[in-house]
Structure formats: structure tokens, C-alpha cells
Amino acid sequence: MKGWEDIRAEVLRRIRVRDWQPGGLIPTEEELAVEFGVARATVNRALRDLAEAGVLERRRKAGTRVAALPVRKATLDIPVIRQEIEARGQAHSFQVLKQAFMEPPVPIASRLGLPPGIKLLYLETLHLADGKPFAFETRWLNSEILPRPMPDFQELSANEWLVSHVAYVTGDIAFTAEGAGPREAAVLGVAVGTALFITERMTWTAESPITFVRLAHGSGYRVQTLV
């Protein structure tokens, strides 16, 4: 009858009706376990979940308190582009516009933690949804450390080859807005200066950088999630 999700719901209710005030301490796990008639582990599960969501703050010995200024946490799904387009019911295709082996600009090399002078594989790809420009991808690939054989990126999107051949790497993602430069404008078929939604991703294995990607999405693109 009483599962950890029920406990979580009841805790949330008490926070909402201000039985427990923001910034205030709540009873200990032990006390709540007794009150709800469940094991402490069950209370722990519920409170831990709320702490992960940013609703509670917990510290050993200090106890558990309601977050005064809750830093809400939103989880975004970052699908591969093909899935993202197909999820809209559109057909995905892409064109490789440029492929070269060259030195990256200094800011990119330094963000990847590479010494200057190293050459990387550079790819420019246009992703299309139902034949219309969807996103313009520029990617720097550390070809040194990638598994061989490397595929023909004209055929197989680098994105997909990477996720299935270089499993589970860490990295970071950033979102910004920028005005379209002349190249982006031409490729995406928009006016120069149009607001673009940019996502930049950098990925690493434990030791070495793998790739830096910049995706420029045309207007109307939207990243959305529930909280």
C-alpha cells in the first residue's frame, strides 16, 4: 500500500501546504519511518529522490531541510539528429559539404585541450528534414584516437557512427543564440543575422578529447522539457 512514491508524494504535499517551510528542517528519516509505518530505507529512497530533484537539501548529521531557493533541475534528452527529425514524422537526410584534415582554430584546440599544430578531421554537414535545411553541423574530430576502420562519412553520419562505436563518453553541452553568419545563412537558406539556436557539444573519453560539434538550428527550433 505504501511505497516510496507515496512517501514522496506526502512529503511534497506537506511542503506545498507549508507544513514544512522552505529553509526549515524536516523530521529525521527515523521519525518519518515510524510515522508512516515503513522502513527507514523506504523513507530514504523518497527523500533521496527529492534531494536529487533539488527540492530538499540533505547533509549528514545536519538533517534534511526544504530547499529555500530550490535550484530546479530539468533533464533534457539529447537524441541523435536523425531520431529527433524522425520523431517529428519527417524524413532525415544529410549532405557532407566539406571534409578536410587540418589545424583547428586556436580556441577550439584549447577547449579540446590539444596543443597547437595538431591536425584534426573537419566536417561540415547539413542535416535536412523532408529535404529542407534543419541544422548545420560543424565538427572537429580527433581522428588519432578513433577506432579503425573509420567509415565514409559521406554515407554514415558521424553523429551516429560515434554513438555506436565510441560508447559512453563524458562531455558537456552548451546552448546559445547567435546571429547567422554569411556561410550559415547561405547553407540554411535564411537571411544573414537571423537568430540561430546553437548547441555546442564536446565529448571525451577518460583520457582524450574525441570531438567538438557545433549545431546551428534555424528559427523555430525549440528545446523543450518537463520539470
Added chain:
Amino acid sequence: MKGWEDIRAEVLRRIRVRDWQPGGLIPTEEELAVEFGVARATVNRALRDLAEAGVLERRRKAGTRVAALPVRKATLDIPVIRQEIEARGQAHSFQVLKQAFMEPPVPIASRLGLPPGIKLLYLETLHLADGKPFAFETRWLNSEILPRPMPDFQELSANEWLVSHVAYVTGDIAFTAEGAGPREAAVLGVAVGTALFITERMTWTAESPITFVRLAHGSGYRVQTLV
């Protein structure tokens, strides 16, 4: 000696070195528990964590498999604006530019699930970092259902009053890029058409809509997170 985080690390290692292939089944919790010499609950904790991160897919009876096309999950922190600015070592201030009680435009009313004709509290606020424009906030507030007394929003940011007086609500967040309109351009001190980073948030209690906020950030704004 062996905690659930060690188990998780070992599982990730095996995925990285392709002992366990994307799309493939991995041993059962029971088997892993025996192999690692820990209780099944400990293995469960580790695998559950990886499933939440999108690395594994788990189904009862069917077993656990490595996600073939991993939908990577990124968790964003959504702090209140003041914290965000102070975290950069800048001073936060704000000006309420407009405050009115009026009917929202139809698209906003419908997104909030309100019948047309209802009046809402409308606020336009400019947030400043070290005295320079940081973000332009436009907010519709469902004053009906808010706790009384409502504060003077000239003094206390609606953002902060809400998080500490209407605890734990659900909602959604969306990010887009848009060109600055004349009003936004004037307020933020940028040229018309400049790319702005927009975040739109809608929040709800269990029953009723609370608020719809649109934040327009000037150029250079960046949402960033680790994956």
C-alpha cells in the same frame, strides 16, 4: 570496499571497451551480484542509476541491455536569476517596467489552459547584472490562486517570491532563439534583430496554472551543463 559506485564504474568500463555491445543484453542482477561479491540490491542501485542516465535500458523479465542509440540525458540547473547573476560575481538588481491587470493574448491563455476573458497580472521586469541589462522578463501571473498577501513586486522579484511561497510546482521549460523586437532591443540596449536567447517557463500546481514567464537574454548568454 566495493560500493555501488564502483559497480557502476565497472559496468561503464565494460561498455566502453565493448565487452558489452550497444543493444546487447548484459548479465542479470543476480549473476553480477555473485560475480562482484555484493548483494543484488547493490547491483540494482548501480544499474538503476545508469538506466536513469540513459546508458542502459531495463525491462522486467526481458533483462538489461546497453542502449543502442543512447538518448543522452543532460541535467540543467535552473536557478533563480539572482543566484545566477551572483554566481558570476556580479550584483543583481531589477526594475519593474510595467505592471498591469489585463487579459492575456489568446495563445498565452490557451497555453495556460484558461478560458478567454480572464484577467491576469502582467509584469515586465528588467534584470541587471552590475547595473547592465542582463535579461528582460515578461510574466503572466494567475493572481486568483496565489497566496495572500501578495507582495509589492517593485520590491521583491516575482521569481523569488514564487519559489518560496508556492512550493514545488510542476511545469515545463523551453529554449529558443529569436531576433530582438523593438521593445526588447530598447530595453536590453541592443540592435533590433539581435539574436536573443529565450527561455519560456510555465508552472502549475496540481490543479491550476500559476505563471508563464518569458526571459530574453542578451547576446553572450549561455546555458551549459555536463553530461
Added chain:
DNA sequence: AGGGTTATTATGTGCAGACATATTACAACC
């Protein structure tokens, strides 16, 4: 062979008890 029922199986969750660890408060000491 087809369709529906039952058994099996892997994960999901629960319990009670134990020890580990971080942090606080307080006491002792120089």
C-alpha cells in the same frame, strides 16, 4: 496451426538490522 492460459523469470520494491561517514556540538587543553 491458432489462440488463449499458465509458468517462468528478471527487475522493482519492501523490510530489518548493521556499520560507515560526515558534521556538528561540546569539552578539554594549551
Added chain:
DNA sequence: GGTTGTAATATGTCTGCACATAATAACCCT
């Protein structure tokens, strides 16, 4: 007074066991 050591305490995690639940596989009956 300020520092250091120590005890108390709340959370973190583990174990071993049990039962619940969902989904597949096997079976049976027609």
C-alpha cells in the same frame, strides 16, 4: 581565547531475505 580532540547524531550504504509485477516463453486445447 583559540585550537584540538571526542562524542553524538543524521544520513549513506550494504546485506540477505521476501514478495510484487511485468513480460516473455511454454503449454494446452480446440
